[in-house]
Each structure stands twice: as C-alpha cells, then as structure tokens.
Amino acid sequence: MKFPIHPRYIAIMRAEDLLHPTPAGLYCPSGDFYIDPVRAVDRALVTHGHADHARPGHGAVLATPETLTIMAARYGDGFTGRADAAVFGKATTVNGVNVTFHPAGHVLGSAQIAVEKNGLRIVASGDYKRAADPTCAPFVPVPCDVFITEATFALPVFRHPDAGDEIAKLLTSLQQFTERAHLVGAYSLGKAQRVIRMLRDAGYDAPIYIHGALEKLCNLYESEGVSLGPLLPATVETNDKDQFAGAVIVAPPASLNDKWARRFPDPLPAFASGWMRIRQRAKQRGVELPLILSDHADWDELTDTITEIGPSEVWVTHGREEALVRWCELQGIAARPLNIVGYEDESE
C-alpha cells in the first residue's frame, strides 16, 4: 500500500533515503551503489585504496585512477568486473544520482565522495586529514547538507603535533644512536611512503631499507610521481649485520615484533602512527621512539572541518563516534553515529 505524498515534500528527499548504512556498507538505493562496501557488491564507489575500504570482487568500481591502480597492484588486474576512473571535481551520473569525487588528503588517490539528488547533497569524507602531506592532494572542503565524517581520532586527547617535528625526532635519534638500526613501523600504503618522502624533504639522502611487503606500493608511488630516493631491500646480503647500523628501515608495524626483526643489530623500534600519542600504546608495543604521524584528522581537525563546512547534519562513522556526536550536540549541530561495521581503526 502506498501513502499519498503531499506535494510540498516531493522535491525534498530525506537524507536517509539517499544514503543509509546496510550490513554491506553505505548504500544509495536511487543510484544502486555502495560507498566502500565491506563485501562484494554489483557497484562500488571507493574512496581510497586501504584494504578495509577497497575490497576485491565487485561487479564495477568507480574510483580515482590512483585508487584503481593501487587496487590492481594489491589484488591483480581482475580485482573488479569493470573499472571506471573518476576525475576530481568532475560530476558523473550513476543511475540518475550525481556523484563527484574531491581530494581527501588521506593517502595517494584518496577522495571524498559527494552524492547529490533533488537538491540534497551528502559528502562521504572517507578517511581524511588536513595536515600537509607531500604524497597526496590536499583535502578540499565541500559545502553539503550532510557531512559523513570519520572518527578514528575523535577524542580531545588526540592532537597530532607538527609532522616535521616528528621526522626531526627520528633524525635526531639517528645521530644519537648511530650503532642502532632504526626500525620504523609504518602502514604499508600511504604512511610508509609519507615517512620516506618527508625524510627526503628533511635532507636525509642515504639509502632507506624497506621490508619486502612495501616494495610494490613504493614502486607504485614512484610511478605516480612521488619520488622516494634510493630504496634497498632490507635483506641481509652477507653475514654483515653492520650494514644496518644507523640505517632507517621501514616495515609494516606487525613485523617490528616479528622474528623478521632479529636480523638487525640492536634494533631501535619506532612507530609512525597517531596512536603513539598515548604513551601506554607505545609501551605495550615495545616502541622506543614513537612518531606521532597520522593520516587521519585529529580532534582539532575534525571539529574545525565540521565548523568550516557547516553542514546541517553530521553522521559519524568508524572510530570514537560518541565523542564527536557529543561535541556536535554541544555546538547545536544535529549528529548521529552511523555504526557501520567492518572498518579497522587500527590500520594506521
């Protein structure tokens, strides 16, 4: 049975009708597409290449060219039935719904996705940050009715310090502990390349050793125009353990405490992550040199961004939803948690 629709409301869509959470991810019924679905679907719009947002096996994927390249590198060329490249700032139509990709400043190719129909615009920010990053295009604020924000670091305790100062901490330690191999844990897509690029910008030009798991993505960044300088595999060529004394080795965080790390002389474990702001986190992982370097917005960036964009409603997803929703309430901004499952807040 259908209810009669009052003419006054015909043009006005409810935001939940345009986009709403489902077990598979954020779904747009009019356009019949999902944004960053956590399982295989017919049509997916993908904000960026991190594995929890970009999964293989969809019927069709619409994403930035860089994100498509990253997915192909990770999953092979057959990662999707069909791949369509989105251009930043250029609107396309998906089943009558207007879709525009805008830079999110998170990692190479990362985008926010603006979804628009009948005068209602929702921006799904994906993961984003406002701090400068030499490896990707900076975040662009897009006016909208509903802003869907991430909340990875949505607590007032998370304030990322200046990234350059964190890199300086690493360089200082290299001078202080010249006999120790500086083992830098960094997420393999984005963080690792950002750390390397920032070291280069700070004048560090010695070869940087990388874990085998980073090679493919570092090559990809290079071919996308992000120059990383001389990189060498972190394998022991001879029995000469000294080759790593005073060197920088970048590796996925999990490998820091792995048997893999035993090849290095007296390793000094460092970890580049926003979580390193909490001392106990560093201690638990045995990190001696925490580098507070994040690809996610901190508390101030999150709240400043909401203030700047001025949406009439904020939806909060993956992370500390409750704190950001509370802040919005205090500011008189309508807000609610989205409770989408399947995103890992540790992957940073």
Next chain:
Amino acid sequence: MNRFAALLDRLVLTPQRNGKLRLLVDYFRDTPDPDRGYALAGITRDLEIASVKPAMIRTLVEERLDQVLFAYSYDYVGDLAETVSLVWPEAETRANRVPTVADVVETLHQASRSDGPGLVMGGLRIGVSARLAKQALAQFGGKDIVEIEELWHGLEPPYLDLFAWLEDRGDKPAPNHSAPFRPVMLAHPLMEKAERADADIAGKLAIAPEEFAAEWKWDGIRVQAAAEGGERRLYSRTGDDISDAFPDVLDALDFEGAIDGELLVMRPDTERDVAPFGDLQQRLNRKTVSNKLLASHPAFIRAYDLLTADGNDLRGEPFQVRRNRLEAFIARHGGERLDLSPLVPFASLDDLAAHRESPPHAAIEGLMLKRWDSLYQPGRPKGPWFKWKRDPFLIDVVLLYAQRGHGKRSSFYSDYTFGVWRPGDNGQELVPVGKAYFGFTDEELKRLDKYVRDNTVERFGPVRSVRAEPDHGLVLEVAFEGLNRSTRHKSGVAMRFPRIHRIRDDKPPGEADTLEALTALLD
C-alpha cells in the same frame, strides 16, 4: 618544556641503561641553565612543589573541557595525569611561546594552579634512578661519580654551581652540611656464575683464615648513618637521603661519626630479632611514617664498619683497625637501635662452607668475607671483599604466560609468568606465583621463545598464554632469594629476585611443585 617532555618520553620508552645515559648526557649538553637543573631535579625527585590534589586538576580541566568528553578521554587513556596533559587546551600554552621548564617551576611555586600537570601530579615514572642521573652527570662532566655522590646532598635545584663545575667554568661545590654521604664499598660474588657449576670450590679459592674476616650478610638494606657536627642523616647505599622515613633510627645516632651497616626491622617487643625483609619493605619509600608503623615495624642498624669517628676519617685504615674501633664505638654508643654485626670465626674453608649452609638466623642471606688489610675504597674493587650468598631456593614451576621483551628482545617472548599447583574446584589447578625475565642463556631464550610460539592458546596484546596442563606444558626451574607474604598476589606469596635457572624438559607439568610446598618456605 618541549625538550624536557621529549626527553621524558624517550627515557620512559628506552629500556637500556646506556641508551638512557646517552639521552641524559645529550640533554645536559644541549639545554641551558636553569632548565636542565630543574629537569634534573624533576628526575631525581628533588623538586618540591606545593602539593596539588588530583581532584583539583580535574576541576581545572573540567572548567576548560566538557565533562562528558573528558570522561570519554580518561576512559580511553586510563591514566589521569596523562589524560589531563593530553587534553590541556593548547591555546593557553601556544598563545605566545612554549614555556620553559623554569617558567613552569617558578609559576608552580607562586601558585599551584598552572601548566604541567604531569610534573605536579608526581606522574614521573620514568625509570631513571637518582644514581643513573648522577652517572650521566659524571659522564657529561668527565668526572668520577664518587665525587658527584659526595657533594650531591649539599646541592639545590637548579644546580647552577654543579653544572658550572662540570663544564669547567667554576669550582667544585662544597658540601653545605656536615654529615655528607660517603660512597660505599661493595663486594664481588665469591664465585662468578660460570664457576658455580664447579663443585670443587675449595681448590679454587684462596680464602685463608689469617687473611680474611668473615661476618654474616644480613637481609636488609645497606645504609650509611652519619651523625656529624650536629647533623644526622641516613643514606641508602646509592646516596639517597632516607632520613625522613626512619626517625626512630635517627634518634639513636647519638655519636660523632659515620657508620656503614644494615638497616633492619625487628619483631616488636624483641631484642632485635630480625623480621623478614617484607617487613622492612613496609618502611621503605616513604616521606613520612606513622606512629603506628613505628611501633609495629621498629627499625635498627646492625653495624659493619666505621668510616669516621670523632672527626677522624678512618677509610684509609685497614679493616682490622676499623673493626677494633667499631667494636669499641658500638660498645659506647650502641643500644636498642644500634648493634654490632658479629664476626664469624672459622678455621678452614670447609668450616666456612658449613656456616654458610646453616646460618643461625633466617634473616641471614650468606657471608661477607673481608681482607683484614682492606682499606675502605668506594665502588667495587676486585679482591678485598667478597660476598658468599646462601644457595638460592629452587622450585619447579609451570609456564603460564609469556610477554614480549624490549629492545634487543622485542622479537622474543622473554618475560615469563609461571605458576604452581593447588587444589581447586575441579582437581588441581595452576595459580600464578611469579614472573621472571632473566637467568636464561641466549640459547635457552630461543628455545623458550619457540615453545611459546608453538604452544600459544590465547593472545592479549603483547601477552600470550600457553598450554599448561598436567601432561602438556613446560616446566621451569626457578631460583629465588626469599619469599614474602603478599596480598596483591593471587597466590598470597611474592618471590624475591626470581630468575629462570633451568628448563626442565625432563619433567611433566603434573609433577611441578605445589603452592603448599612453596608456602612452607615462609617463616
């Protein structure tokens, strides 16, 4: 303040002693006065700041941040001081510039409400002892740590004259009180670990009765009691002034001199019947002490040596002379709170070994052997003094949990929690009794690590639980020095100085020791 904060962060997370030393030396070199002095005081805990109660800090924060947001934050971080320092509104500190340590300290002196909650709330658990800080100062200034220990107690933050001297810009500061600390003489173990396996010790040792004096090694803490020129002080063996915690002992220092001895607690209403070490621990690390504790845990000094007497420095005299002086000195000034540690006469090494096997009191942890002709030299000179400790207690335990180590050991599961059997609701169950992270060889560490990885049952962050069943598990022989009652441990006991002695691959877990057998060791 930024640089100090960065130093603290590094110190907290750097496990190696040498790494900490380098961080400290570099900091002293690169930081101007008076900041480095205040930082030093913060580290050695000599900074006296009007006390600020946690509740007050909390109120201050809640004036600046929504209560609910603060609650979420505290819940996440788990530590009040750290939460407060992380959420402290930045605008207040960033408005002009980051304050220096000196600014913070001076502001705090004026009024106890300002920045720097971490410092104020006494949250500086940084793993740097006062001794390590002094070692860093010695290294920084190219001096002997003995010199720094000697003059330390005359100094006050921000230590301008100390730094001037260390940088060769000024004279050596003079101690400003008359009962200074004198660096302590320490002993070597009679046998190094490798030699202990060798049963035929008699042939290897040259401890001749005519050359060496023997005395009991009491199970307390080594102290120095100085009463000179109207001042009375009690120092730990690293030179920390612990006078405030022991007014009962200080009262008894009714003499002019400096004594080297053992600080012990006696059972109440006895004539210095030494109580277990655990009772002494109740008295340690306190700024003040209640009358109740003074009555239930009375402390006293058992004297080993005499460093100065009636204005004469005796450290250059042979032990024989000092001992004679000490006996006369105690005969004159001893009493309820001060007595003499008796010598142990012996005719042969076998004789001595027999004494070591059956000491007359539970609070004796072995023998001290001192050459009759030894001078009192600071540090640990090799040859004149030896300690010959009683054999450690040994028990067979079952490995329960393992945690990853730090630094070189960060890829190894090297911290082991172990348990013994006790009757449970469903038959015998394992109850944790201790934790050990050394004692094993590199080879044994590899085997232990492999065992943990191959037998993991559950993971909790850096910790793994391993299979521990009567017929599947790993038995370890653990050595320890003593056992205390403990209300904090599930088993009711806490081991002193436990270490992994041996891996018992030959023993099924079901045959490991029981809690009953362990608690039988409690006196």
